[in-house]
Amino acid sequence: MAILSRAKGAAALCALVPGMAMAQTAVPSKQIDVSAGVTTTYDSNVARGNAAKAATRGLHRSDETIAPNLSVNILYPLGRNSVGLNGSVGYDFHRRNTRLNRENIALNGHANAAVAICQVGLTAGISRRQSDLGNIGFAPTNASIKNAETVQNYGGSLSCGNIRGFSPTGSISRSIGDNSNPLRARADYRSMSYSGGLLYQNPLVGTVNVYFSRQDMDYPNRILPTGEQDGHKTDSYGVLFTRDIGTRLKTSINVAETQLKPRSALTRSSKGLSWNVDLTATVSSQLQLHLLASRALTNSLFTDAAYHIAKTYSIDAKYVINDRLSINGGYNYKTTRFIQSSVPSIGPVLQPLGRDKRNAVFTSLNYSRSARMTFTLTGGYGDRKADNSFYNYNNKYATFGVQVKL
Numbered sequence: 001m002a003i004l005s006r007a008k009g010a011a012a013l014c015a016l017v018p019g020m021a022m023a024q025t026a027v028p029s030k031q032i033d034v035s036a037g038v039t040t041t042y043d044s045n046v047a048r049g050n051a052a053k054a055a056t057r058g059l060h061r062s063d064e065t066i067a068p069n070l071s072v073n074i075l076y077p078l079g080r081n082s083v084g085l086n087g088s089v090g091y092d093f094h095r096r097n098t099r100l101n102r103e104n105i106a107l108n109g110h111a112n113a114a115v116a117i118c119q120v121g122l123t124a125g126i127s128r129r130q131s132d133l134g135n136i137g138f139a140p141t142n143a144s145i146k147n148a149e150t151v152q153n154y155g156g157s158l159s160c161g162n163i164r165g166f167s168p169t170g171s172i173s174r175s176i177g178d179n180s181n182p183l184r185a186r187a188d189y190r191s192m193s194y195s196g197g198l199l200y201q202n203p204l205v206g207t208v209n210v211y212f213s214r215q216d217m218d219y220p221n222r223i224l225p226t227g228e229q230d231g232h233k234t235d236s237y238g239v240l241f242t243r244d245i246g247t248r249l250k251t252s253i254n255v256a257e258t259q260l261k262p263r264s265a266l267t268r269s270s271k272g273l274s275w276n277v278d279l280t281a282t283v284s285s286q287l288q289l290h291l292l293a294s295r296a297l298t299n300s301l302f303t304d305a306a307y308h309i310a311k312t313y314s315i316d317a318k319y320v321i322n323d324r325l326s327i328n329g330g331y332n333y334k335t336t337r338f339i340q341s342s343v344p345s346i347g348p349v350l351q352p353l354g355r356d357k358r359n360a361v362f363t364s365l366n367y368s369r370s371a372r373m374t375f376t377l378t379g380g381y382g383d384r385k386a387d388n389s390f391y392n393y394n395n396k397y398a399t400f401g402v403q404v405k406l
Contacts (some may be wrong), residue, residue, distance in 0.1 A: 125152070
């Protein structure tokens with residue numbers, strides 16, 4: 001239920017930027033953290049809709065979920081090189097809507113190698129989970145409710161240079177997104193991203209990365225009249241600046257001129273600025289504030305729109321009461337404009353969606369009983385308003401969890 005997970009829309013922009021940390025030469029430290037836990041959640045509106053919509057889909061609006069999980073955070077040094085794995089594997093059990101029971105997986109592996117003055121990085125990741133029901137637009141059928149979204153990511157990066165000064169950088173990545181339900185196969189995608197840039201690092205100035213990136217997006221299950229797969233090409237020219245001002249302020253600013261060209265002449269193109277501003281301020285030894293604002297062109301597995309233009313604004317704070325107890329809270333506001341594909345739908349009626357607005361607020365209390373055991377209590381509220389009332393909903397939730405280091 002991590003509402004403010006640093007805004008997924010902003011991550012879509014940053015994913016195309018060459019890696020910045022590749023010019024590091026310090027020997028990494030060994031880290032092996034493995035923990036097991038369980039969370040129980042009450043959600044007032046798992047169906048993400050009104051009572052009539054839930055009944056049509058054969059769902060109970062409110063439900064309780066039990067979710068055991070195993071989490072890992074491993075970094076293993078091999079001289080100046082390293083390999084690592086982080087993420088979690090779990091399963092969600094619903095008390096009432098049992099057909100929504102599904103594995104919940106998010107794992108990322110990485111390897112870094114130092115070759116002379118160059119650093120080579122490799123990454124691989126996979127995520128798999130049940131779709132959020134608010135993002136299922138088929139009506140009146142309920143056949144598309146049960147669906148697992150699986151995303152695979154593979155990448156490589158190269159940076160040559162010293163910790164201080166200029167370093168050329170480059171990266172390449174592959175992303176594969178699939179729905180398990182055939183009714184939602186139109187949203188499946190395949191993408192290749194390439195980037196190159198010039199990185200400048202100076203402890204007094206910070207890090208500046210001037211880059212170019214290109215993403216080629218394909219939708220293999222949407223065929224144009226020409227026989228080609230539907231898709232688009234996105235070019236970005238940008239600057240990424242990061243700087244830590246002592247221990248008090250961490251700054252990351254990414255601005256890029258972005259141009260998206262659809263493969264179909266009937267789909268609207270897009271040209272303009274994409275941006276991401278991420279600030280973390282340590283106000284005192286007890287209080288930390290985080291601000292984020294972004295505009296990004298993205299895609300997802302829940303709609304067969306050609307692409308989305310998403311703007312996200314969020315603020316969250318952490319207050320440390322003592323060495324065992326802390327409280328977090330935050331607010332997130334997101335607007336999305338969905339640019340429709342020119343390829344017509346086939347099969348069940350897909351409710352149209354042009355724009356939506358989402359609000360989310362949360363608070364959590366974290367208690368460390370010991371160095372090995374942590375308890376978390378979280379509560380929150382969310383709502384969605386769209387230009388099609390089919391997608392409107394609001395929900396409240398409460399979660400209690402315990403995590404134990406093994």
